[in-house]
Amino acid sequence: MSTTDKASRIRVDPSALRPAALTPPVSKSDAQRALVLGHLTGAWPLPSVQAEPDEDLPADVRVLRRGVEALRLPPDAVRDIDCADGGAPFRILVTQAAVTPGAQARFTGTPRLGERPHGPLFTSLREALSSAGLTLTDGAPWPVTLHAPRDTSNVTAVFRVPGSQSSQYASSLLLGCAALYLRERRPWRVEIEGGLTSAGYLELTLTWLRRFGFDIQSAPSSYTVAGYTAPASVPTLPGDWSSLGYLLLVAWKTGGTVVRADTGSAHPDDAMVRLIEQVGLRAVPTGETFSLKVEGQLSGGLRASGEECPDLLPTLAALACVLPAPSTLTEVGILRVKESDRLEGIRTLVAAFGGTTELQGERLQIHPPRTPPSGFEMSSQGDHRLAMTAATLCVLSGSPLTLTGPECVEKSFPGFWRQLSRAGVRITDAP
Numbered sequence: 261m262s263t264t265d266k267a268s269r270i271r272v273d274p275s276a277l278r279p280a281a282l283t284p285p286v287s288k289s290d291a292q293r294a295l296v297l298g299h300l301t302g303a304w305p306l307p308s309v310q311a312e313p314d315e316d317l318p319a320d321v322r323v324l325r326r327g328v329e330a331l332r333l334p335p336d337a338v339r340d341i342d343c344a345d346g347g348a349p350f351r352i353l354v355t356q357a358a359v360t361p362g363a364q365a366r367f368t369g370t371p372r373l374g375e376r377p378h379g380p381l382f383t384s385l386r387e388a389l390s391s392a393g394l395t396l397t398d399g400a401p402w403p404v405t406l407h408a409p410r411d412t413s414n415v416t417a418v419f420r421v422p423g424s425q426s427s428q429y430a431s432s433l434l435l436g437c438a439a440l441y442l443r444e445r446r447p448w449r450v451e452i453e454g455g456l457t458s459a460g461y462l463e464l465t466l467t468w469l470r471r472f473g474f475d476i477q478s479a480p481s482s483y484t485v486a487g488y489t490a491p492a493s494v495p496t497l498p499g500d501w502s503s504l505g506y507l508l509l510v511a512w513k514t515g516g517t518v519v520r521a522d523t524g525s526a527h528p529d530d531a532m533v534r535l536i537e538q539v540g541l542r543a544v545p546t547g548e549t550f551s552l553k554v555e556g557q558l559s560g561g562l563r564a565s566g567e568e569c570p571d572l573l574p575t576l577a578a579l580a581c582v583l584p585a586p587s588t589l590t591e592v593g594i595l596r597v598k599e600s601d602r603l604e605g606i607r608t609l610v611a612a613f614g615g616t617t618e619l620q621g622e623r624l625q626i627h628p629p630r631t632p633p634s635g636f637e638m639s640s641q642g643d644h645r646l647a648m649t650a651a652t653l654c655v656l657s658g659s660p661l662t663l664t665g666p667e668c669v670e671k672s673f674p675g676f677w678r679q680l681s682r683a684g685v686r687i688t689d690a691p
């Protein structure tokens with residue numbers, strides 16, 4: 261990685277674009293699930309995470325791996341687990357700590373992570389496991405301290421959790437059920453109360469549980485881990501569809517390709533392939549394995565929902581800024597509780613680019629400017645997706661960008677600026 265990656269303010273110049281084969285990192289959502297399941301089933305260290313070059317490994321995957329390593333320490337150790345900015349790592353690891361017999365853990369993280377919702381997950385864990393001796397205490401917000409019961413075999417084997425704030429609660433609890441099933445050899449169940457947001461991520465968790473050999477029985481709003489048979493081999497990890505969202509648009513603009521784009525990976529953000537078809541773009545296989553190019557001319561406006569693919573909405577907002585007609589993002593409330601308030605972030609970006617937005621309840625309309633500005637400025641607010649979204653808009657529009665806080669891409673895509681450089685984007689320190 262070049263030294264410019266560390267600068268807190270960069271200039272992104274898209275005036276000399278060229279085609280290249282662009283590579284996403286490993287998917288952090290897939291890797292997090294696989295790491296936990298590898299730990300539980302004896303596949304540790306997980307070969308497919310070990311195979312990733314360290315500098316390309318998303319920070320959230322390293323957080324999750326360090327957390328699992330802490331949980332593997334001898335029983336009497338107090339485990340310090342720094343979750344940094346990782347929502348899924350924090351929510352997944354709290355449950356794993358709660359089901360590790362006798363574990364004592366102290367969780368810390370960024371102030372923003374402390375603000376993000378986790379109360380319903382804690383309530384669910386307490387309701388299920390307090391009678392066996394679980395204590396789980398919020399700091400203000402840090403540290404979160406946890407002392408796990410030694411024996412849970414006498415409690416009712418069910419977690420109940422609301423589905424509305426984050427699918428990560430249910431995913432975390434299901435991964436907890438896998439641990440409890442292996443120890444107690446009795447079915448453990450998660451019951452989801454009310455509608456589930458980001459449902460595709462719970463599906464991803466179920467897919468990984470099955471890949472690792474767990475038998476899952478589903479009923480409406482209820483999932484039971486009911487059996488386990490070791491699989492013939494340890495599953496491997498796909499490239500990240502959230503990251504491919506940016507790269508597909510850059511590949512379209514530059515005439516390049518993306519690689520590591522497995523459309524059978526089960527990640528909800530592979531919806532990108534379908535969503536760009538609304539505006540005249542088509543992702544087409546190149547003939548190489550998992551490689552795509554993008555063809556077509558932009559037309560119309562797009563529509564996408566935060567319930568289906570919350571992490572793609574910033575990316576799609578960048579695309580909306582260069583379309584010939586307005587676009588609509590729906591169910592946008594979930595964006596307020598991500599690494600930053602992404603709903604405000606999207607509105608700020610559109611305004612910085614000369615467009616306008618209208619927010620009505622859960623629906624955001626984006627009106628692109630008539631012509632792109634001669635340049636625009638944006639702060640990432642420490643949010644990887646806002647940084648990569650602004651850079652994608654810069655490439656799509658040809659308008660140079662001055663970006664404050666580019667280093668946050670480490671969270672999911674450490675090589676992002678390197679990949680853009682391959683496509684001819686010039687990145688220099690800005691005064």
Ligand SMILES: O=C(O)C1=C[C@@H](OP(=O)(O)O)[C@@H](O)[C@H](O)C1
Binds near residue numbers: 426428457570571
């Ligand atoms: O389970 C996961 O890996 C994720 C679920 C989604 O969060 P929510 O379920 O909180 O919307 C998504 O936004 C996040 O980036 C990753």
Ligand SMILES: C=C(OP(=O)(O)O)C(=O)O
Binds near residue numbers: 348645672
């Ligand atoms: C919201 C995200 O992740 P997390 O919730 O795991 O912090 C994200 O990567 O966009």
